[in-house]
Amino acid sequence: MAKIMTVDDSVSLRKLVAQTLAGAGHDVAEAANGADALSTAKQKTFDLIISDLNMPGMDGLSFVRQLRQLAAYRTVPVLILTTEMDPAKKKEAKEAGATGWLVKPFDPSQLLATIRKVLD
Amino acid sequence: MTLQLTDLQRQLLGTFFEESFEGLEQLETGLLALERSSKADPETINDVFRVAHSIKGGAGSFGLAAISRLAHEMETLLDGFRAGALSPTPDALSLLLEGVDGLRGMLEATRDERGYSEESLGRLCERLKAASARSAPHPAAPAEPQSPPAARSERTFAFRFEPHSHLLESGNEPVRLLRELARLGALKLEVDRSRLPGLRALEPNLCYLGWHGTLRGAVTLAEIKEVFAWVEGDADLEVTEVVADGAVTPAARQPTTNEEPVAPKTEAAPAATPGAANAPAATAARGDAEAGLGSIRVAVDKIDLLMNMVGELVITQSMLGELEGDGPLDAHRVERLREGLGLLARNTRSLQESVMRLRSMPIGIVFNRFPRLVHDLGRQLGKEVELKIAGQNTELDKTVLEKLGDPLVHLVRNSLDHGIEAPELRRAAGKPELGTLELRAYHRGGDIVVEVVDDGKGIDRTRVIARAREMGILGPDEEPGEDALRDILFAPGFSTAKEVTNVSGRGVGMDVVRRNVKSLGGDVFVDTTPGRGTRISLRLPLTLAIIDGQLIRVGVHAYVVPLLSIVESVQVEPRRVTRFQGQRDIYRLRDELIPMMDLCEVLGVSGQRVSVDEALMVVVEADGEHVGLLVHELLAQQQVVVKSLESNYGRVEGLAGATILGDGSVSFILDVAGIGRLMRRSHAREGVRAA
Amino acid sequence: MTSGTAKNAAESEQLLTFIVDGQEYGVDILRVQEIRGWSAPMPIPQAPAYIKGVINIRGDVVPIADLRERLGLPTLPYGQTTVVIVLRVLGGARERVMGVIVDAMSDVTNVPTGAVKAPPSFHDSSEPSPARGIAMLEEKMITILDVDRIFGEHVVIR
Numbered sequence: 001m002a003k004i005m006t007v008d009d010s011v012s013l014r015k016l017v018a019q020t021l022a023g024a025g026h027d028v029a030e031a032a033n034g035a036d037a038l039s040t041a042k043q044k045t046f047d048l049i050i051s052d053l054n055m056p057g058m059d060g061l062s063f064v065r066q067l068r069q070l071a072a073y074r075t076v077p078v079l080i081l082t083t084e085m086d087p088a089k090k091k092e093a094k095e096a097g098a099t100g101w102l103v104k105p106f107d108p109s110q111l112l113a114t115i116r117k118v119l120d
Numbered sequence: 121m122t123l124q125l126t127d128l129q130r131q132l133l134g135t136f137f138e139e140s141f142e143g144l145e146q147l148e149t150g151l152l153a154l155e156r157s158s159k160a161d162p163e164t165i166n167d168v169f170r171v172a173h174s175i176k177g178g179a180g181s182f183g184l185a186a187i188s189r190l191a192h193e194m195e196t197l198l199d200g201f202r203a204g205a206l207s208p209t210p211d212a213l214s215l216l217l218e219g220v221d222g223l224r225g226m227l228e229a230t231r232d233e234r235g236y237s238e239e240s241l242g243r244l245c246e247r248l249k250a251a252s253a254r255s256a257p258h259p260a261a262p263a264e265p266q267s268p269p270a271a272r273s274e275r276t277f278a279f280r281f282e283p284h285s286h287l288l289e290s291g292n293e294p295v296r297l298l299r300e301l302a303r304l305g306a307l308k309l310e311v312d313r314s315r316l317p318g319l320r321a322l323e324p325n326l327c328y329l330g331w332h333g334t335l336r337g338a339v340t341l342a343e344i345k346e347v348f349a350w351v352e353g354d355a356d357l358e359v360t361e362v363v364a365d366g367a368v369t370p371a372a373r374q375p376t377t378n379e380e381p382v383a384p385k386t387e388a389a390p391a392a393t394p395g396a397a398n399a400p401a402a403t404a405a406r407g408d409a410e411a412g413l414g415s416i417r418v419a420v421d422k423i424d425l426l427m428n429m430v431g432e433l434v435i436t437q438s439m440l441g442e443l444e445g446d447g448p449l450d451a452h453r454v455e456r457l458r459e460g461l462g463l464l465a466r467n468t469r470s471l472q473e474s475v476m477r478l479r480s481m482p483i484g485i486v487f488n489r490f491p492r493l494v495h496d497l498g499r500q501l502g503k504e505v506e507l508k509i510a511g512q513n514t515e516l517d518k519t520v521l522e523k524l525g526d527p528l529v530h531l532v533r534n535s536l537d538h539g540i541e542a543p544e545l546r547r548a549a550g551k552p553e554l555g556t557l558e559l560r561a562y563h564r565g566g567d568i569v570v571e572v573v574d575d576g577k578g579i580d581r582t583r584v585i586a587r588a589r590e591m592g593i594l595g596p597d598e599e600p601g602e603d604a605l606r607d608i609l610f611a612p613g614f615s616t617a618k619e620v621t622n623v624s625g626r627g628v629g630m631d632v633v634r635r636n637v638k639s640l641g642g643d644v645f646v647d648t649t650p651g652r653g654t655r656i657s658l659r660l661p662l663t664l665a666i667i668d669g670q671l672i673r674v675g676v677h678a679y680v681v682p683l684l685s686i687v688e689s690v691q692v693e694p695r696r697v698t699r700f701q702g703q704r705d706i707y708r709l710r711d712e713l714i715p716m717m718d719l720c721e722v723l724g725v726s727g728q729r730v731s732v733d734e735a736l737m738v739v740v741e742a743d744g745e746h747v748g749l750l751v752h753e754l755l756a757q758q759q760v761v762v763k764s765l766e767s768n769y770g771r772v773e774g775l776a777g778a779t780i781l782g783d784g785s786v787s788f789i790l791d792v793a794g795i796g797r798l799m800r801r802s803h804a805r806e807g808v809r810a811a
Numbered sequence: 812m813t814s815g816t817a818k819n820a821a822e823s824e825q826l827l828t829f830i831v832d833g834q835e836y837g838v839d840i841l842r843v844q845e846i847r848g849w850s851a852p853m854p855i856p857q858a859p860a861y862i863k864g865v866i867n868i869r870g871d872v873v874p875i876a877d878l879r880e881r882l883g884l885p886t887l888p889y890g891q892t893t894v895v896i897v898l899r900v901l902g903g904a905r906e907r908v909m910g911v912i913v914d915a916m917s918d919v920t921n922v923p924t925g926a927v928k929a930p931p932s933f934h935d936s937s938e939p940s941p942a943r944g945i946a947m948l949e950e951k952m953i954t955i956l957d958v959d960r961i962f963g964e965h966v967v968i969r
């Protein structure tokens with residue numbers, strides 16, 4: 001039972017992730033964009049944050065970069081959701097501070113298996 | 121086609137469709153904008169790319185592989201624009217617009233559980249692929265399904281895993297990774313503490329440990345590497361397969377640094393985070409105008425306003441409640457009662473107005489589909505047309521809005537097909553090759569006017585008459601007047617088009633347009649100059665509205681004149697009145713000559729004529745001209761709710777609707793422009809032209 | 812309004828009957844919205860003579876027609892005893908509400924379908940017959956009015 005936040009501007013995808021995780025017994029919060037996610041992260045502590053890359057305004061990587069500046073989130077696992085993962089993108093994500101990634105589309109079992117890598 | 125979806129996916133599918141349709145609108149607007157402007161705006165390209173990318177990812181997540189594939193092809197092409205490797209030519213943009221149509225069609229088909237053509241999807245994807253062909257690397261196709269695992273045998277791997285000190289700061293935790301490794305098979309592990317410093321020097325955020333060991337199981341190298349995929353570059357990893365005979369086969373070696381080549385990305389401009397959100401105007405207030413559903417989306421602030429008013433109403437009610445009591449009403453209480461009632465009246469009116477406003481929507485919603493229509497039609501007809509839109513914020517009742525769409529489409533098609541000439545003809549006529557089509561909407565004295573204006577070749581009166589004679593609508597010697605001419609133009613089956621094109625020319629559109637507009641209580645007017653252009657005006661009464669009105673009395677009846685139409689009111693001075701050619705009276709107001717009108721006479725209501733000796737004259741503006749209405753008395757100015765005379769009776773020229781007065785009686789709201797027309801008509805009949 | 816069961820509908824219809832100039836007329840009761848007294852209507856410009864104007868019925872603007880005048884009969888003065896039957900009329904594919912002035916109310920009568928005969932045209936042939944049938948009952952004859960034809964089509968849309 002972990003505290004997870006999912007960030008995605010697409011309501012349907014965000015809910016897909018959130019409800020899959022909630023169904024597995026986790027405590028899930030949602031944010032529609034990077035700015036909201038940052039302010040939520042300051043108010044509550046999370047064990048894991050999952051964010052889409054492709055968002056208007058603050059994109060996923062900018063969000064991760066800013067999140068890592070917060071003391072409480074220096075080592076909290078952050079996964080990014082993306083539709084492809086070429087080497088350049090991987091490097092960029094790691095440099096921004098992402099823990100890992102999850103390639104879309106994924107099914108619920110893939111999602112749950114992946115987060116196992118970062119949750120106790 | 122049936123989708124295998126989980127319950128959750130099924131639940132969220134509706135939301136996904138909604139989002140995607142909205143995204144497609146943004147995509148379409150962006151593509152049209154790119155086409156219009158001479159230089160490609162990087163922000164627009166980015167926004168457009170993002171939508172395609174979103175739809176691709178979303179469709180994939182909901183199992184809609186074909187939709188994802190089409191979106192992917194479009195995304196590839198758009199990525200080419202983004203990287204500056206491909207330029208957004210009109211052909212490329214048109215192809216992408218076809219893609220938008222394709223996506224829309226497929227989404228609709230999926231939503232409605234219909235099929236769509238796999239073949240045409242395939243062809244479209246091929247064309248998009250061809251357009252994206254270039255030498256620079258492009259994003260990978262959506263994840264292909266895994267190839268079935270080869271027959272597995274038990275293998276043994278030896279590995280060494282040495283995280284770099286900063287690995288923990290990425291949020292990865294070696295112990296968890298090793299735990300994952302342990303799931304793959306039998307794990308034998310030894311920890312290497314050699315780098316561990318003394319307690320004092322220990323920093324909790326750094327990793328000092330390393331591990332080595334063996335893993336035995338029905339496992340592949342790829343699976344082992346997968347466990348460590350996220351920490352590539354943050355650790356030294358060596359995995360080697362231990363073969364039965366003891367020899368060690370070096371398998372993959374993870375380099376300590378990431379040596380893989382990074383494809384140079386030549387961005388056309390720095391990928392600045394797009395500032396302004398690309399939201400279509402007033403999305404929150406958008407209603408399902410096209411679907412014609414029985415529900416509307418309402419902007420939250422409209423509801424807040426409503427809540428405030430209900431709050432005020434409650435306060436007023438309690439104030440009036442306090443006045444209840446024993447004993448006679450003294451002057452003080454009466455005064456408070458009066459105050460309270462006045463407040464109540466105001467509250468009720470505002471509430472009424474606000475509720476009505478819920479149903480009204482900006483005409484921009486209907487206008488929005490035209491940029492695309494004009495673009496496609498222009499290309500199809502080989503005409504160059506610029507579309508200008510004005511007055512998108514003019515609000516109309518939702519039901520009127522829904523019925524306006526089709527008539528406008530007919531009119532725009534007509535303008536493009538028969539109005540605006542081909543570029544060569546325009547050039548020969550000394551006109552700019554780029555034709556102009558304008559869609560305009562505005563309020564005018566109690567009406568809404570929606571206009572379709574083109575600078576094309578206009579409507580040739582002689583040809584219309586000739587054609588009407590051919591068709592037997594007109595006798596060989598009949599010369600029609602303005603109204604008759606208009607009736608001909610809108611007659612079913614009438615068309616002066618020499619050939620029937622795909623677009624129009626069958627002559628079925630115009631009579632339907634007029635009928636539709638009339639059913640809304642309005643009418644269509646045509647203003648045309650051969651060689652210069654045509655303006656078609658749809659005039660619709662504000663049948664569901666509150667207007668500010670001036671109550672007037674003529675004889676025993678009260679009428680309402682829309683305040684917007686009133687210029688001024690004067691007491692008639694008989695010496696300023698001149699009798700002109702028989703029965704027409706003209707009033708000299710300062711330097712202006714204003715025709716005077718007796719309402720009883722004009723409206724055909726039997727009643728006492730207003731004699732000039734006792735009259736007040738209300739000067740109103742009708743179609744740019746001033747007319748003086750003779751009335752007996754000016755009553756109150758108040759807001760009136762426009763009630764439809766149309767629904768149970770019919771349209772009356774000169775009346776814009778009806779209203780219920782405070783005493784419960786019915787009063788008519790005057791249509792000043794209509795009265796002007798009635799006056800001109802009666803003058804024409806008497807053979808006299810108004811000054 | 813009560814609507815008969817399916818069985819009843821096939822066998823009889825329910826009429827609201829009223830008197831105009833000594834004659835008994837009836838309309839399908841399902842078309843009757845309400846019955847009112849007289850209130851002075853606001854005259855409509857350029858309206859046919861038999862339409863006296865419009866009144867306010869709970870916020871709707873409803874035209875009032877004089878049935879006597881529509882049938883070509885001399886009119887009576889309007890006053891406290893005047894009865895107005897408010898009907899739902901079909902005109903131009905739309906349902907309208909219309910008030911009809913009659914001399915007096917009569918009854919609600921069940922008329923068996925078999926008792927209804929085709930109407931003779933008893934007005935000059937330039938106008939369609941206002942009746943859609945004559946109900947021959949033991950005690951009386953009721954002229955069943957075709958309200959749509961009388962009031963629906965002839966309401967002008969200009």
